[in-house]
Amino acid sequence: EQQVQQSPASLVLQEAENAELQCSFSIFTNQVQWFYQRPGGRLVSLLYNPSGTKQSGRLTSTTVIKERRSSLHISSSQITDSGTYLCAMGRNSNNRIFFGDGTQLVVKP
Amino acid sequence: EAAVTQSPRNKVAVTGGKVTLSCNQTNNHNNMYWYRQDTGHGLRLIHYSYGAGSTEKGDIPDGYKASRPSQENFSLILELATPSQTSVYFCASGDVGGRAEQFFGPGTRLTVL
Numbered sequence: 325e326q327q328v329q330q331s332p333a334s335l336v337l338q339e340a341e342n343a344e345l346q347c348s349f350s351i352f353t354n355q356v357q358w359f360y361q362r363p364g365g366r367l368v369s370l371l372y373n374p375s376g377t378k379q380s381g382r383l384t385s386t387t388v389i390k391e392r393r394s395s396l397h398i399s400s401s402q403i404t405d406s407g408t409y410l411c412a413m414g415r416n417s418n419n420r421i422f423f424g425d426g427t428q429l430v431v432k433p
Numbered sequence: 434e435a436a437v438t439q440s441p442r443n444k445v446a447v448t449g450g451k452v453t454l455s456c457n458q459t460n461n462h463n464n465m466y467w468y469r470q471d472t473g474h475g476l477r478l479i480h481y482s483y484g485a486g487s488t489e490k491g492d493i494p495d496g497y498k499a500s501r502p503s504q505e506n507f508s509l510i511l512e513l514a515t516p517s518q519t520s521v522y523f524c525a526s527g528d529v530g531g532r533a534e535q536f537f538g539p540g541t542r543l544t545v546l
Contacts, residue, residue, distance in 0.1 A: 355533040367476075367523065367537040410476075414533020419464050420491075421533050423476045 327351065330411050330424035337431050343398040345427045347411035356387045356394045357421065362407045367400030370409075372397070401431045436460060437538035439524050456524030464527040466535065467491070467496055467499060469520040476523070488534040497501050498537045514545045530537040 327350045347356070354374040359367040367387040372379050374395065387394040393423055400403060408428050411419040436459045446452045458465065466481040478491030480499035488499040496518060500508040511518055521542050527535040 355523075357534055359537075364521065364540070364542070366539045367525075369481075369534070369536055374535045412535075419527055419533045420478065420481065421527075422536055425475050 326424075327422045328411055328413055328424035330427050331406060332427060333425070334412075334428040335430070336344060337401050337429070339401060339403055339433050341401050341431075343396075343405075344410075344423055345398070345399055345409050347394045347396075347398040347413075347424055349392040349394075349413050351413075351415070352389060352392060353375040354387075354389055355421070357412045357414070358383075358385055358394075358396050359380075359410040359412065360407055361410060361426075365407075367410065374408065379410075398429075401429075403431050405429060406431050436446060437524060437526050437528050439522075439534055439538040439541050441541060442539065443542045446511075446514045448515060448545075450514050452514050452518075452543065452545075452546075453513075454522055454543070455508075456511040456538055457506045458507075458524075458526040458536075458538075459505065460490055460526065460536075461504060461538075462526035463504070464535075465501065467497075467509045467529065468508070468523045468525065469493070470540075472519050472522060479509065486507040490541075498542065507546055516545045519545045 358370040371385045382399045384397040408426040410426045411424045414421040467479045482501040498507045524538040525535040
């Protein structure tokens with residue numbers, strides 16, 4: 325069973341538009357991490373957000389534990405934001421994390 | 434943020450040959466992980482470790498061995514490489530204390546001919 329579901333699978337925006345990425349979990353978790361990856365590149369940790377709302381620059385993540393979901397909001401998108409955004413959840417039992425399939429974002433000029 | 438490095442960055446190997454991928458982290462994290470990433474499969478966990486001397490099987494351990502000789506170093510070993518092991522391999526390190534947060538290396542692109 326896929327433990328982490330991400331939506332949408334792909335998203336195309338015009339530069340300066342906002343993006344909302346969603347992540348849902350099959351179990352309750354308070355360990356949520358968002359990553360960014362360019363094709364063939366390193367996974368860059370964007371935000372670790374176990375609960376509530378956290379912000380980093382133009383990125384805002386909101387995690388609602390009781391609803392088993394997390395979102396990532398990208399404001400004023402830029403062409404350089406293009407890439408894949410991955411959501412991951414962890415379970416305290418062994419500090420493993422489980423990844424979703426990602427959202428591919430394309431920002432056009 | 435933890436500094437995680439991998440070597441080599443690119444590797445071409447022959448079928449049946451032995452391949453060793455190395456990972457080093459400098460932030461004193463207890464946990465280290467090896468993943469592979471393939472189109473259509475996403476990231477899959479191969480082996481992981483809770484500290485020096487420990488290795489645990491992940492979801493796809495067959496054909497791979499791991500070694501954790503020290504806190505800083507974690508190796509992935511392919512004793513008899515096969516073309517199906519052509520992939521991009523990522524190493525990660527993570528903190529403990531109930532915080533399942535991981536930091537990734539740049540990846541190694543392995544091609545087995």
